[in-house]
Amino acid sequence: MYPSRFRYEAPRSLDEAIGLLHDGGDDAKVLAGGQSLVPLMKLRFATPELIVDINNLPGLDYHRADSDGALHVGALCRHADLERSTLLQGTQPTMAAAAPLIADPIVRNRGTLVGSLCHADPQGDWASVMLALGGVVVAQGPQGRRAIPVRDFVTGPFQNVLYPDEIAVEAVIPPAQGTRAGGYLKLERRVGDFATVGVAVAVERSGDTVTRAGIALTGVGGSTIGATAAAEALVGQPLTSESIGRAADLAAEAARPRTDHRGSAEYKRHMVSTFVTRLLSRVAPTQPPAEAPAEGKAA
Amino acid sequence: MTVVYDNVGDAAGDGTVPVRRITFTVNGRKKAAEVEPRLLLSHLIRRGLGLTGTHMGCDTTNCGACTVQVDGRPVKSCTMLAVQVDGREITTVEGLAMKGAGEVGGVLHPLQEGFKEEHGLQCGFCTPGMMMAAKALLDENPDPTEEEVRWALSGNLCRCTGYQNIVKSVLWAAAKLRAEAAG
Numbered sequence: 363m364y365p366s367r368f369r370y371e372a373p374r375s376l377d378e379a380i381g382l383l384h385d386g387g388d389d390a391k392v393l394a395g396g397q398s399l400v401p402l403m404k405l406r407f408a409t410p411e412l413i414v415d416i417n418n419l420p421g422l423d424y425h426r427a428d429s430d431g432a433l434h435v436g437a438l439c440r441h442a443d444l445e446r447s448t449l450l451q452g453t454q455p456t457m458a459a460a461a462p463l464i465a466d467p468i469v470r471n472r473g474t475l476v477g478s479l480c481h482a483d484p485q486g487d488w489a490s491v492m493l494a495l496g497g498v499v500v501a502q503g504p505q506g507r508r509a510i511p512v513r514d515f516v517t518g519p520f521q522n523v524l525y526p527d528e529i530a531v532e533a534v535i536p537p538a539q540g541t542r543a544g545g546y547l548k549l550e551r552r553v554g555d556f557a558t559v560g561v562a563v564a565v566e567r568s569g570d571t572v573t574r575a576g577i578a579l580t581g582v583g584g585s586t587i588g589a590t591a592a593a594e595a596l597v598g599q600p601l602t603s604e605s606i607g608r609a610a611d612l613a614a615e616a617a618r619p620r621t622d623h624r625g626s627a628e629y630k631r632h633m634v635s636t637f638v639t640r641l642l643s644r645v646a647p648t649q650p651p652a653e654a655p656a657e658g659k660a661a
Numbered sequence: 662m663t664v665v666y667d668n669v670g671d672a673a674g675d676g677t678v679p680v681r682r683i684t685f686t687v688n689g690r691k692k693a694a695e696v697e698p699r700l701l702l703s704h705l706i707r708r709g710l711g712l713t714g715t716h717m718g719c720d721t722t723n724c725g726a727c728t729v730q731v732d733g734r735p736v737k738s739c740t741m742l743a744v745q746v747d748g749r750e751i752t753t754v755e756g757l758a759m760k761g762a763g764e765v766g767g768v769l770h771p772l773q774e775g776f777k778e779e780h781g782l783q784c785g786f787c788t789p790g791m792m793m794a795a796k797a798l799l800d801e802n803p804d805p806t807e808e809e810v811r812w813a814l815s816g817n818l819c820r821c822t823g824y825q826n827i828v829k830s831v832l833w834a835a836a837k838l839r840a841e842a843a844g
Binding site for chain 1: 678679681697698699700701720721722723725728734735736737739740741742744745747794812813814815816817
């Protein structure tokens with residue numbers, strides 16, 4: 363399969379890239395990892411007239427923590443970089459758990475977190491993780507930079523709020539209010555499939571008291587779902603089996619699953635509740651009764 | 662290198678087929694090519710360079726048969742544009758057995774030996790991709806566990822379902838490479 367014909371530019375600076383996008387208008391597309399865009403172009407679902415390949419832009423492959431603890435992930439930081447990151451393993455348990463579950467190991471060598479957010483697949487894993495963590499996308503265009511919270515970034519399936527001449531240059535995860543805990547669990551039929559159900563949980567605690575919580579759901583609605591009521595039910599108290607049970611119930615209520623080839627709506631809703639319980643129980647101060655080992659990883 | 666563009670329609674002859682000149686290294690040998698931007702890396706390798714060891718399986722980023730290394734990292738070559746390897750270094754399955762710098766066709770690489778010894782291939786279609794993914798694992802981790810091998814190969818599909826022996830083959834190669842390194 364071939365993509366339809368397009369013009370290709372590989373700029374060496376961000377300003378040049380933005381200029382190319384500005385001139386290209388609606389028919390231009392940014393190419394980073396290309397692990398979603400190239401397949402879509404081969405299937406002719408996407409037929410851009412101009413491809414602006416940003417892989418030669420210097421200094422965008424970073425992920426680093428600020429002195430205040432905010433994590434910055436550059437537009438060319440690959441999933442594999444995050445999977446191998448000791449920084450994430452120590453400080454970002456939800457991201458560290460999700461990174462090895464994105465697509466498959468070879469796709470992870472090319473694909474990028476920022477690109478996944480821009481692609482805005484309603485079943486993308488990173489969108490849930492970023493939503494749970496209160497992440498922000500930083501976009502740069504001819505008018506300068508702006509920061510867009512992930513919850514406002516995606517406007518629909520495969521749609522985001524970027525202007526045609528803007529490039530998402532990094533994602534930022536704000537510093538934790540206290541100590542971070544959490545994880546990501548993904549039920550998938552096989553490696554590389556989209557999630558049947560995915561759940562991201564992020565809690566921040568001062569002592570045992572939860573100061574901030576985020577819960578987001580993948581694959582159980584027409585878009586990524588932020589289970590805000592479930593998360594709010596955890597704040598201001600330690601994690602107990604009661605608060606965990608309430609959050610699990612509220613998260614299951616927030617889900618909007620549909621029966622499809624991956625499972626019934628009832629099963630998916632049940633898995634949301636199960637995953638929320640598992641993730642929170644693992645980080646609760648006194649472990650409630652242990653459950654069967656789950657798929658994926660959590661910390 | 663000559664690439665013939667099929668079915669160019671109105672774009673023929675009026676110079677509107679955009680072509681870019683790229684230079685890159687394949688299995689240690691420097692190459693230059695003129696390619697249309699929509700040419701896939703897998704097609705550059707198979708048709709342009711005649712290196713048909715890299716297989717096209719699903720053409721949809723699933724199966725991993727087309728896996729090659731670009732700058733040392735395995736990628737699915739059906740999901741990368743040929744123009745993107747400008748200035749980069751590609752290793753294909755042919756590059757595993759080298760006679761010397763830039764010349765393929767020497768003695769088998771321990772991975773190739775391992776697949777032979779442990780019956781790691783049945784129809785053989787997925788094998789080049791399996792070996793290139795395994796090579797990246799062993800470069801990074803010379804002593805992987807069985808679990809780590811399975812994890813590293815989880816982006817490569819074998820329609821014969823011969824995974825058991827593929828994993829054994831990689832472990833065989835790892836042991837041989839470690840023995841060679843120990844002298």
